[in-house]
Amino acid sequence: MVNAPAADLVVHALRKPETLAGWSPAQWDLLVRQARSAGLLARVGERLNRLGLADAVPPAPAAHLLSALTVAAAQHTEVRREIAFVQHALRDEPGPLVLLKGAAYLMAGLPPAAGRVFSDTDVLVPKARLGAVEAALMMHGWATTHHTPYDQRYYREWMHELPPLVHLRRQTALDVHHGISPLTARIRTDSAQLLRAAMPIPGQPGLAMLSPPDMVLHSMLHLLVNDELSHALRDLSDLDLLLRHFGAEAAFWPRIVERAREGGLGRVLHYGLRFVVRVFETPMPADTTRACASCAPAAATAALMDALWRRALVPPHHSVVGAGHRVALFMLYVRAHWLRMPTGLLLRHLVVKAMRRREPDSNPQTQR
């Protein structure tokens, strides 16, 4: 029997899948539940299949891997369909349709698409075209959600996206972004630059994705500035896969350091690399680590961030989350919003959220 780490089996399974052959039924039982809670069950299954290790999985856990892969495949089909519909609706817009996150990974066949679980489709449009895009989408059956005036302002004025859209007939979700960080954020990125650097997706006419450095920086930003941390480990896993893929080309590393510098994202890059290496041992050149060291925070902040993120970057499963998990998540939640909005707005936002929680009929789907 193989010694597995006491707590987080998911990272172990992703890092050393060849060791799973010796696992006991009880270990498999825990792995399946932890991986499911982290949104990584399909990824574990896909990894084992790709490495030819599927035969080493006992039939009972194998059924759960198959179930997760079946759902992931169905979601991929749905996202492809959605993208086709969105392309059709926006066919009069100039330029290609720029895909973000999972949608981009899927259509470009990038490693994070494998076994990835999707909830919605994300696209990036120029800010100047937002009105036209929204109008075209509505004509083709999409409707806005989050109808309270507060929520509408939250998205349109303060965040970097339209309120999430839902297609009335298909009940699918679409997020239209016009930047990758909020307008009011302390971290500012230039979405015009992102769009200029965007690249066509090979084999997919009319579709484009961010350049590799931008895609990776966006992935890091999404992780670090996200207030919804239940999928933090999955997002980190996506980042690990992107870095291994793009990082195979030596020129990628100086480019991402430079791009981060241009966009004021040095701190983001520092944290992103630090955490992904710590959890997934992602290979990277020593030069890059040194270059990022200059963007490190003060020692006290660094220690605090390390402590908070160590608690957040685990499967959100009761077998793993230790003392201080909820406090850590709350602090990171506050920090995420602090990064997104000025202090005054932040306080107001927290108050609104606290009052919403008290309402007995509050619909979880309308909460922000």
Add this chain to the structure above:
Amino acid sequence: MTLRWRLAQPGAFEWRQWDDEAVVFVHATGDTHALNVEASALLGALRTDADAARTAAQWLESAGYDLAAPDDDAAEQLMGHLETIGLVRRLSP
């Protein structure tokens, strides 16, 4: 009135027919539909000759649709319904 229609591209849907009625699975939407006798027969006729717009017109006429009547849009409705669910496409004039 000239109707110009063609079947949606090959492989756009899966089709099963028993007796007079068909059930189709449309790939573009993932939807499954039961077609009534008329729609099933029309789709069957189109399947044998995907490009023949005339086939549709002939079938509709033989089925009693009056294509010449300016205010009889029953034929248009039938084709429109098939178009909505993704089985046929209107050809541009």
Add this chain to the structure above:
Amino acid sequence: MIVQDLAPRLLQQALRGPGLNLRTGPVVTRIRSHVPAVERGIAMHYAGHPVEADDAFCDFHVSVDRPTGLRRWVHPQVVFRFDGEEPFAPLPGPQGFPLLEWGLNWCIYTYCQQYVTLHSAVLARDGRALILPAPSGSGKSTLCAGLAFNGWRLLSDELTVFEPATRAIVPVPRPISLKNRSVDVIRAFAPQAVFSPAVPDTVKGTVAHVRPPGDAVQQAEARARPRWIVLPRYSAGAPAMLTPAPRSRVLMALVENTFNYSIHGQRAFELLAEATEHCDCYEFTYSDLSEAVALFDRLAAGGA
């Protein structure tokens, strides 16, 4: 080892402690509960079901217990938990065992997506399956129970589970749930049936469960191939009658009753279309259960 091999004290200790690892067909569920009615229900209805070892792989980890907080004591409720999460709102205290049963169904159609799963009763004779897709109120459960106690092996009263690779139906034999009048009908029709006490005032009315007949549990590993698809409809005063049903209508009924049709898409369409093609398909109306059962005997024998 089966549940009835466990001394009552040991069963209680397991349920209140590490959990009872109960096998129902292809899945093993670790069940925990401090609720006496749940414990009694398990002892009665799952007497013949296998118990797996403490360190076995469990497909689902569930519990039925009182909620934390006020409703633990005041108008006490019961809540179903799946691996620590609460997927449904709590129910009134006496509904513990029905809640467990609904929860176990939910586990299958939510977390076993590798199967194509229909909301439908299914029974078998000599390995040939009879599928009864129908909405609630169609008399499906009464018919299913009647057949289960008259020569048909119960595979499930709620879930028809297809394995896509083999197109075989996988049994998940569990207690049959009956509502309202149905309970009295089956008590009269099958005196050998073992019933739980009726639980009134649930969202489905008065609910009772019947222990599955022994052969259903003993042959839980024997899969079946679809042979008949019958759309049942109870109609007061109507004579039992099987009418050949148009296959397109039957296929749509199967599609509409598939929990995870959109997950499987084309694969589900082809699987269900093939079943429709190869099965004898009927619509069925009845009012008298004995008449109905006799008619199905003739169907199984090759003529109806």
